[in-house]
Amino acid sequence: MDLIALAVPFFLLAIVIELVVNRVRGSGYFRANDAINSLSAGMLSTTTGYFTKLLPLIAWGFVLQNFALIDMPLSWFDASPRGIALWVTAALAWDFCYYWFHRFSHEISVLWAAHAVHHQSEDYNLTTALRQTSTGFIFGWIFYLPIFLAGFPLEVIVAVNAVNLIYQFWVHTQTVRRLGVLDYIFVTPSNHRVHHAQNERYIDKNYGGMLILWDRMFGTFQDELEEDPVVFGVRKPLANWNPFWANLQVYDYLLFDARHTKRWRDKIGVWFRRTGWRPADVEAEFPKARADLDHFRKFDARPGPGLQAYVMAQFLVSLVLALFISAWFAESGLEAVLVPCLLLWAQLWTIGLLNEGRGYAVRAELVRLLLLVPVGAALQPGAEWPVVIGYVALSLAWLGYIIIYSKQLVKEHT
Numbered sequence: 001m002d003l004i005a006l007a008v009p010f011f012l013l014a015i016v017i018e019l020v021v022n023r024v025r026g027s028g029y030f031r032a033n034d035a036i037n038s039l040s041a042g043m044l045s046t047t048t049g050y051f052t053k054l055l056p057l058i059a060w061g062f063v064l065q066n067f068a069l070i071d072m073p074l075s076w077f078d079a080s081p082r083g084i085a086l087w088v089t090a091a092l093a094w095d096f097c098y099y100w101f102h103r104f105s106h107e108i109s110v111l112w113a114a115h116a117v118h119h120q121s122e123d124y125n126l127t128t129a130l131r132q133t134s135t136g137f138i139f140g141w142i143f144y145l146p147i148f149l150a151g152f153p154l155e156v157i158v159a160v161n162a163v164n165l166i167y168q169f170w171v172h173t174q175t176v177r178r179l180g181v182l183d184y185i186f187v188t189p190s191n192h193r194v195h196h197a198q199n200e201r202y203i204d205k206n207y208g209g210m211l212i213l214w215d216r217m218f219g220t221f222q223d224e225l226e227e228d229p230v231v232f233g234v235r236k237p238l239a240n241w242n243p244f245w246a247n248l249q250v251y252d253y254l255l256f257d258a259r260h261t262k263r264w265r266d267k268i269g270v271w272f273r274r275t276g277w278r279p280a281d282v283e284a285e286f287p288k289a290r291a292d293l294d295h296f297r298k299f300d301a302r303p304g305p306g307l308q309a310y311v312m313a314q315f316l317v318s319l320v321l322a323l324f325i326s327a328w329f330a331e332s333g334l335e336a337v338l339v340p341c342l343l344l345w346a347q348l349w350t351i352g353l354l355n356e357g358r359g360y361a362v363r364a365e366l367v368r369l370l371l372l373v374p375v376g377a378a379l380q381p382g383a384e385w386p387v388v389i390g391y392v393a394l395s396l397a398w399l400g401y402i403i404i405y406s407k408q409l410v411k412e413h414t
């Protein structure tokens, strides 16, 4: 049973409720372009995850089988007082390892490259929670090895991980302000807002997953202060709506520095030293301007004339496709989802381009629509192609209408 997949409909419902509340209050916490980008990164993370999540499971299973200190059979984890105590211990152990994993994800460059995706949104709402990395699988599993060395069963830890992740969803909101004593013990919206801030005082604070107590214990806690309102986002903004680039941007910065520095020690240091560290020669030759928060402006590119509704409709189609892919994966495994994933990724890419209002976005979208059926059918014959042909025909008709209509619109204004 995949708890996270089960939670997805509730996540989406909560997002709709938060969206409606914010519209009614006019609080401006949601922008369509940013929310679409966050959810696109989430869909990318989930679907690439089908291909990568075996790696940690194999590594953990191997450690468990060969090096576990205590043999803990699954039957110990029942509803008895001992079983409950074991479940709580497992949850605490996971949360403790999560704290360190998350802390290193901010403090070490190559880990930050993977984690930065989660922090790029300059808004903060429930869609930000689903904005997850696609490359976290590379190093993430290492931090949880002590739990398997101790001997906790894989099934228990998979469940505990899911609960931890699901818990972290609701704290990504500005709609809930302060929660009194809960802010002291648990990770709550207030102290997680601090974590997503780029204000000097808030940087590298509040790493906890479920308990904020870890931060209080290890000196990384910072309270949210009225006099210092949170500015969300990262110091080197993503400044586009491409979910693929969101996953690659920081690696690209690091690669640039590694290529341009002269010393071999620095070529390696670029990846494994403290986030923000740059070799002296590269720093001197290619200095980077410091972020100026007093004049901070959110990145806010929007779709071209007449395209807003089209982008939103395509985004909803991608969301439905992602939900179908999740069901197909649960039913038939990896092979069944490869082609649908490729089609989804192509769609997420053009949605990003359209959202940025790029000149060539409509052409890229036309190419995608025209190639979708021939390429898809060649790769996976016998699928539900008549349905897809209907979708392509409708999309082409709509796009054609926009091209003609928006040209007239531009002419009328000139």
Ligand SMILES: [Zn+2]
Binding pocket: 102, 106, 115, 118, 119, 195
């Ligand atoms: Zn973080």
Ligand SMILES: [Zn+2]
Binding pocket: 118, 129, 172, 192, 196
């Ligand atoms: Zn977060």
